Amino acid sequence: MFGTRKGKKIALLAVVLFAMLAGGGFVAQKHCAAQGGNDYESIELFTDVLAIVKKSYVEEVDTKKLIYGAINGMLASLDPHSSFMPPDMYKEMKIDTKGSFGGLGIEITIKDGILTVISPIEDTPAFRAGIKAGDQILKIDDRFTKDMTIMDAVKRMRGAKGTKVILTIVREGFDKPKDFTLVRDIIQVKSVRFSSLDNGYGYIRIAQFQEKTDDDLVKALATLKEENGGSLKGLVLDLRNDPGGLLDQAVKVADHFVEQGLIVYTEGREKDSRMQFNAHKGGTEPAYPMVVLINGGSASASEIVAGALQDHKRAVVMGTQSFGKGSVQTIIPLSDDSGLRLTTARYYTPNGRSIQAKGITPDIIVERAEIQPTEKKDGHIREKDLENHFESGEKVEGEDKKTEKGKVPAAKSDDQLKGDYQVLRALDLLKGWEILKTMNRAN
Incomplete structure (x- = not known):
C-alpha cells in the first residue's frame, strides 16, 4: 500500500514545506538546512499520517481542517501562550488591540x-x-x-x-x-481612567495596554495637573487586574516616569528577539512620589511597567504578588490570512530579573479588604458629641467639603474608588511622603 502512495506522499510533502516557508521565510529554510535529515524524516511521518487519514478515515475530511488541527497540536505542545489563529x-x-x-x-x-x-x-x-x-x-x-x-x-x-x-x-x-x-x-475597553483623589494627588488606572494607551495617559496627566493647580504632589498608578497587552505601549508608559536608563530587555534565540528598550529624557514627568498598585491579575505588560519603576526606585509597588507572565509573543501573519502567536523571548527588568512564573513582589504587601464604616472609631465620647456643645468659633479648612466615612475624601473620585482599601493605603503613603518632605525642609 505504501508503495502505491509514493507519488502522493512527495506531492503532499511539497505542499507542507511550501506552507512552512510561506509562514516563516528564510528562518524556516535555514532551520531545515541545519537539522538535515531529522526534519525531513519528521515531515515524512506527518505526510504519511495525513495521507492515511485522507484515504482511509470513515468519512471524507477537509485537508485544511486537518492541517489547522495539526498546527494547533504542535503549538499547544510548546507553552500556554503560543497558538494558531484561523482567519x-x-x-x-x-x-x-484596538479596544x-x-x-x-x-x-x-x-x-x-x-x-x-x-x-x-x-x-x-x-x-x-x-x-x-x-x-x-x-x-x-x-x-x-x-x-x-x-x-x-x-x-x-x-x-x-x-x-x-x-x-x-x-x-x-x-x-x-x-x-x-x-x-x-x-x-x-477603556484603556485609561483617571481621577483626582485629593488636593494635589492623582489616580490613573490602566485596564489594558492597547494602541492608544500612551496617548490616553498623556491626556490623563494633563487633565489631572489642570485640576490640581498645574502640578501633582503624588500619583497612584493602578495596574491591578491589568492582563497586559502591547509591549511598545508598556515601554512608552514607563518612559514617562523614568528619566534615563533601561526599561526592559528581551532575550530569545533569534537576533530579532534580543532587544533593549531605554528611557528618553524628553517628556519625563517631574519626580513626584508614586505608588504602583498590582495584584494577581497584573500580568505581562503591566509587570514590565511595575518592574521598571521598582528597579529605578521611581515608585513604591504596593498590593499583592503579580501573575508572573514574563514571555513575549510575536504575532506572525500567514499566507491564508491566518496568524501565528509564537513565544519568541523572555523579558527582564532593568536589574535582570525574570518575571516568568515568579511575578513582581510588592515593596509593601497590602491585601484587598472591605472597609466597614463605623460611627465611632475608638468608642470614646468627645466634646463635639455632647449635646449643646459650642463651637470653637474658627472655621475648619475644608469643613464644607463633607465626605462619607470610609470613602475616598475627594469630590472628584470615581464611584469605584470609594472604599477601595488599597487605594486609600496608597494615598496615605503619598501624603506621609509629603509630610516627611515638609519636615525635612523645616529642619
Missing part, C-alpha cells in the same frame, strides 16, 4: 493544565458577574475544558451580543464548582 480569529485579535470586541471580557491562560482566569477586564460581563483572577474554568456551557486549547476556549466564549454562556468555576473557598451565567456584550 476569523486572527481578524478578531487585531480588533482586540473593541464581542464576548465576555476575560483574559485566560492554561496553568498546570487547567484553564485559568488571568483577569476579568474592568466593566465587562465577566467583571460584573464576579469572575476573579485565579478562577479555574471547569466547563464552558456543557463542554469540559480539560485538554481544551486557549483559542478553542476563546472561540466558545465569544459570540453575538445578548447571548448567554455558562462558566462553571472552581475557586478557593467554594465547596463545589459554581455556575456563572454571563450575557455576551460588545466589549468596549
Whole structure:
C-alpha cells in the first residue's frame, strides 16, 4: 500500500514545506538546512499520517481542517501562550488591540493544565458577574475544558451580543464548582481612567495596554495637573487586574516616569528577539512620589511597567504578588490570512530579573479588604458629641467639603474608588511622603 502512495506522499510533502516557508521565510529554510535529515524524516511521518487519514478515515475530511488541527497540536505542545489563529480569529485579535470586541471580557491562560482566569477586564460581563483572577474554568456551557486549547476556549466564549454562556468555576473557598451565567456584550475597553483623589494627588488606572494607551495617559496627566493647580504632589498608578497587552505601549508608559536608563530587555534565540528598550529624557514627568498598585491579575505588560519603576526606585509597588507572565509573543501573519502567536523571548527588568512564573513582589504587601464604616472609631465620647456643645468659633479648612466615612475624601473620585482599601493605603503613603518632605525642609 505504501508503495502505491509514493507519488502522493512527495506531492503532499511539497505542499507542507511550501506552507512552512510561506509562514516563516528564510528562518524556516535555514532551520531545515541545519537539522538535515531529522526534519525531513519528521515531515515524512506527518505526510504519511495525513495521507492515511485522507484515504482511509470513515468519512471524507477537509485537508485544511486537518492541517489547522495539526498546527494547533504542535503549538499547544510548546507553552500556554503560543497558538494558531484561523482567519476569523486572527481578524478578531487585531480588533482586540484596538479596544473593541464581542464576548465576555476575560483574559485566560492554561496553568498546570487547567484553564485559568488571568483577569476579568474592568466593566465587562465577566467583571460584573464576579469572575476573579485565579478562577479555574471547569466547563464552558456543557463542554469540559480539560485538554481544551486557549483559542478553542476563546472561540466558545465569544459570540453575538445578548447571548448567554455558562462558566462553571472552581475557586478557593467554594465547596463545589459554581455556575456563572454571563450575557455576551460588545466589549468596549477603556484603556485609561483617571481621577483626582485629593488636593494635589492623582489616580490613573490602566485596564489594558492597547494602541492608544500612551496617548490616553498623556491626556490623563494633563487633565489631572489642570485640576490640581498645574502640578501633582503624588500619583497612584493602578495596574491591578491589568492582563497586559502591547509591549511598545508598556515601554512608552514607563518612559514617562523614568528619566534615563533601561526599561526592559528581551532575550530569545533569534537576533530579532534580543532587544533593549531605554528611557528618553524628553517628556519625563517631574519626580513626584508614586505608588504602583498590582495584584494577581497584573500580568505581562503591566509587570514590565511595575518592574521598571521598582528597579529605578521611581515608585513604591504596593498590593499583592503579580501573575508572573514574563514571555513575549510575536504575532506572525500567514499566507491564508491566518496568524501565528509564537513565544519568541523572555523579558527582564532593568536589574535582570525574570518575571516568568515568579511575578513582581510588592515593596509593601497590602491585601484587598472591605472597609466597614463605623460611627465611632475608638468608642470614646468627645466634646463635639455632647449635646449643646459650642463651637470653637474658627472655621475648619475644608469643613464644607463633607465626605462619607470610609470613602475616598475627594469630590472628584470615581464611584469605584470609594472604599477601595488599597487605594486609600496608597494615598496615605503619598501624603506621609509629603509630610516627611515638609519636615525635612523645616529642619
